[in-house]
Every structure is written in structure tokens, then in C-alpha cells.
Amino acid sequence: MSQETPPTAVIAEETAVPAVKNRRRTRELHDARTGWAFMMPFALAFILVFLIPIFVSIYKSFFKPVSSGGGLYGGGELAPQFVGFENYTDVIGNERFWHGILRVIGYTVFQVPVMIIFALVLALALDSFLVRHVTAYRLGYFLPFAIPGIVAAMIWLYLYTPDMSPIVELFRAIGLNVDFMGRHFILVSMANMTTWTYTGYNMLIFLAALQAIPEELYDAARIDGATGLQIVMKVKVPLVRGAALLAVLLSIVGTIQLFNEPTVMRTVNTWMGADYTPMMMAYHTMMGTISPSGDGPASAVSIVMALIAGVLAVLYALVDRRVNK
Numbered sequence: 231m232s233q234e235t236p237p238t239a240v241i242a243e244e245t246a247v248p249a250v251k252n253r254r255r256t257r258e259l260h261d262a263r264t265g266w267a268f269m270m271p272f273a274l275a276f277i278l279v280f281l282i283p284i285f286v287s288i289y290k291s292f293f294k295p296v297s298s299g300g301g302l303y304g305g306g307e308l309a310p311q312f313v314g315f316e317n318y319t320d321v322i323g324n325e326r327f328w329h330g331i332l333r334v335i336g337y338t339v340f341q342v343p344v345m346i347i348f349a350l351v352l353a354l355a356l357d358s359f360l361v362r363h364v365t366a367y368r369l370g371y372f373l374p375f376a377i378p379g380i381v382a383a384m385i386w387l388y389l390y391t392p393d394m395s396p397i398v399e400l401f402r403a404i405g406l407n408v409d410f411m412g413r414h415f416i417l418v419s420m421a422n423m424t425t426w427t428y429t430g431y432n433m434l435i436f437l438a439a440l441q442a443i444p445e446e447l448y449d450a451a452r453i454d455g456a457t458g459l460q461i462v463m464k465v466k467v468p469l470v471r472g473a474a475l476l477a478v479l480l481s482i483v484g485t486i487q488l489f490n491e492p493t494v495m496r497t498v499n500t501w502m503g504a505d506y507t508p509m510m511m512a513y514h515t516m517m518g519t520i521s522p523s524g525d526g527p528a529s530a531v532s533i534v535m536a537l538i539a540g541v542l543a544v545l546y547a548l549v550d551r552r553v554n555k
Contacts (some may be wrong), residue, residue: 291317291529294522308528317530320522330508331538338379339483341421346477348429353436354462372430383494386423412498420491432477439473475550479543486539508535
């Protein structure tokens with residue numbers, strides 16, 4: 231005889247399934263609310279300090295301050311006037327802006343690879359068994375990033391100034407006359423300042439990626455007979471490609487916004503001008519020392535800079551993806 235399930239058991243089972251689903255749905259809803267609650271402060275700060283300023287800048291870029299009132303010279307009051315894309319055409323047609331862009335692109339081409347290689351070498355050294363007291367070294371390498379950029383630029387300005395710099399005196403003692411302020415060398419001088427500041431920051435990005443690699447991969451490589459150098463080149467370096475991409479993209483965006491170093495260097499080298507870099511041009515346009523001036527033209531300069539930085543970052547990401555297929 232076949233044994234049949236009692237009716238009461240069937241009813242209990244049918245009522246238990248919806249109850250389990252309801253509890254699961256309630257738990258998922260509670261988890262979602264908790265996640266949103268934790269994310270809300272960041273989301274509000276992101277909107278206030280990032281999104282809103284971007285939209286305000288885009289809005290203002292379509293306006294230009296013009297004189298209002300009557301009279302031969304238009305009065306004396308400045309009022310914003312809608313000019314459409316006129317500010318953008320002024321920026322795009324300005325040769326000084328493109329000279330500044332070419333300077334920072336050339337600066338990026340030789341500064342970023344040097345900095346990234348140094349950062350990767352330091353991270354590999356700290357991740358190896360060759361260095362003890364890793365925490366002290368990690369803090370020491372990162373410390374320059376903790377110094378405010380304008381302060382670091384002033385320190386290096388002193389180290390580059392002839393008759394004051396111990397570095398210049400050292401070069402002279404060995405028979406080399408290096409002009410750190412020369413027109414053809416000043417970008418290299420600023421690149422050294424940026425490399426000194428940001429190498430430790432990028433090193434932490436690589437070090438975090440290296441420490442996330444499973445130890446089993448190293449063990450497998452050793453079992454296969456790989457040497458220490460082969461593990462570095464065949465295991466570690468390929469697995470930090472994502473970190474390298476992030477570091478390079480951040481560096482590209484940062485170098486397009488080069489400001490502290492050339493601004494401080496300009497205090498001694500007035501030949502650099504107020505528009506030596508695009509960020510300097512945006513700042514001095516806002517302050518009224520470059521014509522056309524005002525927050526509208528300055529916003530247009532900033533937005534065009536952001537678009538160029540975005541295009542360069544996307545191009546690098548596409549090239550990186552194609553090369554590492």
C-alpha cells in the first residue's frame with residue numbers, strides 16, 4: 231500500500247513556503263535600506279561638491295560679463311549676458327590655450343611613465359622578502375604626498391634657485407652647470423617635483439594590488455621551477471595591470487590640471503606668462519588678468535580641459551586593452 235501524506239502536513243508545507251519568502255523579502259529590503267543609509271552621506275557629499283559644481287560651471291560657460299548701462303563706455307556695471315557657444319569658440323581658437331595643452335601633453339608623455347615605473351619598483355620591493363620594516367618604508371615613501379602641493383613646490387623652487395641651492399652647488403662641484411629654470415629644462419624640473427610627490431601615492435595602489443594576489447599562485451610557480459625574477463615578471467607584473475591602468479588614468483587627468491608647480495616657478499621666471507598651462511589660464515581668466523575674463527570664459531576653459539583629459543584617458547584605456555588582449 232502506498233503511504234499518503236496527511237492533509238495537515240500538506241497544509242503546513244503550503245503555508246510555510248510563503249512565510250519563508252516573506253521573511254527573505256523583508257530581510258533583503260532591510261539590507262537594501264541599510265546599504266542606502268550607509269551610502270547616503272557619500273552620495274550627498276558627491277552631489278554637493280562634484281555634480282552641482284559641474285552643472286553650475288556648464289551653465290555659466292554660456293554667459294559672459296559685459297558692461298551694462300548707457301554712456302560711451304557702457305556704464306560701469308558688469309552683468310552676465312548669454313552668448314551661447316562664444317566662450318567655447320574663443321577657447322578653441324586661442325593659440326595660447328593649445329600651446330599650454332601641448333606643454334602638459336609633452337609633460338605627461340615623459341613624466342607619467344617614469345613615475346609609474348618608480349612606483350611599481352618600490353611596490354615590488356616592499357612586497358618581496360628583501361625589505362624589512364615595510365611599514366616604515368611605506369610611510370616614508372608616501373610622506374611627500376602628505377605635504378601640501380604649494381609647499382612642496384616652494385621647497386623645490388628653493389632647491390632649483392642658483393646661488394641658494396645645494397643641488398646646484400653639487401652639480402657645479404662636479405663640473406656640471408645645470409639651469410633648472412631654463413626654458414628648455416623647466417618642464418623636466420617640474421616633472422621631478424611631481425614625481426617626488428606622487429610616486430608614493432601610486433606605490434600604494436600597486437602594493438594593494440600585489441597583496442591581493444593569492445599565495446597559491448606563487449607556490450605553483452615555485453613548484454614549476456620559476457625563479458624569483460620570473461615570478462615577478464610572469465606573475466606579479468601581469469596581475470597588477472588593472473592597478474597600472476588606474477594609476478595612469480589618474481596621472482593623465484592630474485597632469486592636464488598642472489597648476490601648483492608652474493604657478494610657483496612663475497614667481498621667479500616671469501617669462502612663463504599667466505597662461506603657461508591650461509589650468510593657469512583658467513585661473514587667471516577667472517581673476518581678470520587674462521582677457522576675455524570672468525567666470526563664464528574661465529568655465530569654458532575648464533570644461534574644454536576636462537573633455538581633452540577624458541579623451542586622452544579613453545584613448546589610453548583603448549590602447550591598453552588592445553595591447554594586452
